[in-house]
Amino acid sequence: MAEIQSNEGGGKKKKGGSKQKKISVHVDFTPMVDMNMLLITFFMLCTSLSKPQTMEITMPTNKDTDKDKMSEVKASQAINILLTGGDSIYYYEGLPPYKDYTGLKLSSYDASGLRAFLLKRNIDAVTQINELKKKKLDLKISSKDYTEQVSKIKNGKGTPTVIIKATDEATYKNLIDVLDEMAICNIGKYVIDKIAPGDKFLVKNWQSKGNYSSNFAN
Amino acid sequence: MSKVKVARKSTRIDMTAMSDVTVLLLTFFMLTSTFVKKEPVQVKTPGSVSEFKIPDTNILQILIDPKGKVFMSLDKQGDMVSTLTSVGDEYGISFSKEEILKFKLQKTFGVPIKNLKGYLALPAGEQDKILQELGIPTDSTDNQFKAWVKNARLSNKDLRIAIKADQKTPYKVIKSVMTSLQDLNENRYNLITSLKVESSAKK
Numbered sequence: 001m002a003e004i005q006s007n008e009g010g011g012k013k014k015k016g017g018s019k020q021k022k023i024s025v026h027v028d029f030t031p032m033v034d035m036n037m038l039l040i041t042f043f044m045l046c047t048s049l050s051k052p053q054t055m056e057i058t059m060p061t062n063k064d065t066d067k068d069k070m071s072e073v074k075a076s077q078a079i080n081i082l083l084t085g086g087d088s089i090y091y092y093e094g095l096p097p098y099k100d101y102t103g104l105k106l107s108s109y110d111a112s113g114l115r116a117f118l119l120k121r122n123i124d125a126v127t128q129i130n131e132l133k134k135k136k137l138d139l140k141i142s143s144k145d146y147t148e149q150v151s152k153i154k155n156g157k158g159t160p161t162v163i164i165k166a167t168d169e170a171t172y173k174n175l176i177d178v179l180d181e182m183a184i185c186n187i188g189k190y191v192i193d194k195i196a197p198g199d200k201f202l203v204k205n206w207q208s209k210g211n212y213s214s215n216f217a218n
Numbered sequence: 219m220s221k222v223k224v225a226r227k228s229t230r231i232d233m234t235a236m237s238d239v240t241v242l243l244l245t246f247f248m249l250t251s252t253f254v255k256k257e258p259v260q261v262k263t264p265g266s267v268s269e270f271k272i273p274d275t276n277i278l279q280i281l282i283d284p285k286g287k288v289f290m291s292l293d294k295q296g297d298m299v300s301t302l303t304s305v306g307d308e309y310g311i312s313f314s315k316e317e318i319l320k321f322k323l324q325k326t327f328g329v330p331i332k333n334l335k336g337y338l339a340l341p342a343g344e345q346d347k348i349l350q351e352l353g354i355p356t357d358s359t360d361n362q363f364k365a366w367v368k369n370a371r372l373s374n375k376d377l378r379i380a381i382k383a384d385q386k387t388p389y390k391v392i393k394s395v396m397t398s399l400q401d402l403n404e405n406r407y408n409l410i411t412s413l414k415v416e417s418s419a420k421k
Contacts, residue, residue: 036241036243040243043244044247047251048252048254052271052410052411052412053266053269053272054409056408061400166389167389171385171388172385172386172392173264173385176265177266183267
């Protein structure tokens, strides 16, 4: 809808000398704006701006089940985390405490629960990584060096190995939350394993405050 | 005496600047956003602090709804076709050209292989309704999910597997999917999550 207005018409007198016509070109942009607005609305409704995040996990293979290839975990460094229904979470350190039900601890998903415990266990790695992070913020080291060193610290000696076991009643959210804790607490070595009957026993034993194991003993 | 003259003002506004702004906005939206994929079930992914973004191409997405139904989607139509034919071969079903063409245009698929022919014959509106009720069988006796993943991998070597599951999905279903993947020796995969802002994460 472009309108071209020329100023030449009408009863105005033309001055004899100049023969050049003055033409002003006015384009009405209103329909253009309308159309653009429509398109914007369309794009806002039909597209999503944020890409979903992902977590990459690597599971152990089924193929190499040779004993010598499997890495044994020191009992002192192992932490078993049991996820059960009703958003409850239990953990024990080292060997499964079949006899003493208090060896199994009830924990929670919030910052004061599992995270506090894991941060305490992994305190060396966490402090080192935090220092590195500061250095990186001050641009003292490159981000490539940073990632290299972080992975070295994460897999270094003395860092705990976490074994995550979930029962059928646990939800996907529970699993992701725990994997998240691993990332937050800078734990490099963790594995998702199948739950063993012994672990279910532990939970039941805890819930019945040790009655279970004493029954077995009798 | 003399009349009060009201000056006539033109109400015309110059829309050029406005147009400039809208075009800019439009370009921004077109460049930064991605189209929302149509999914048969609404899935609410759990939040995590992970900052990795998922790549755009070569994705085999496994969608798991709260009831444990499994759907799959591939982003390349060529892969869809070769996967369909090889899965069909495995189960002794051959598909006509029309059926392949229809399958190629599906955004998400998740129908037991026996029902697939009948499903593809339906009009698109009905397909959407039915798809929610179906899903790829993952039980150990009839694990068609494995066949799909295996053949998808054969048709595209660079495929990345991404699992998108609802928060409330029981772990039982996730476990069966994970063990199926493990049996196929697919040990690296992505779990899709949404961003969670964790202020107290690192102290």
